[in-house]
Amino acid sequence: SQQGEEDPQALSIQEGENATMNCSYKTSINNLQWYRQNSGRGLVHLILIRSNEREKHSGRLRVTLDTSKKSSSLLITASRAADTASYFCATDGTWGKLIFGQGTELSVKP
């Protein structure tokens, strides 16, 4: 079973616009991670945010975490066509495994 739920399931924007994806989860966590997956490829780690952090930045990425609401958001600013991919949030489970959500499919049109 999957822990997280991403919202929206699909998002289509124009190049240069910002994209916001949300993730909700059910149980308490130590950290939450975001991954990107291009079509037909493996997942690539984007960012990790710990449960005692509220916000984290990496380049054009901004992640927030609200443990009281059990939710996280990923903001991609000034999107590019190359950002077109599926984005997954993942929470930590036992033995270091990650439990992934269903993903948000982002399409950035040039």
Added chain:
Amino acid sequence: GAGVSQSPRYKVAKRGQDVALRCDPISGHVSLFWYQQALGQGPEFLTYFQNEAQLDKSGLPSDRFFAERPEGSVSTLKIQRTQQEDSAVYLCASSSAGGMNTGELFFGEGSRLTVL
């Protein structure tokens, strides 16, 4: 190698055949995970190895699925008597973190299995 390597990238099997999927993790990575990803879904955990020990196999869907990592490096996921519902992408990931610590996972490109 520089990253996680999986083979074969594509496998077509007839229902009832056995298949073996190989994963070559990043050298020195203690932890190795197998995930199953159905079309349009997120990856679902199958099993976890810390070195050669299989510490968690709670995600394996049936006793037809078997995984091993005998020398603590290369791992093989074997599926016996394949069924159509086994059709999916099988992803392998490795991590330098061990034990209960969750770190960044490095994924391979996956093995896409199609069962006819």
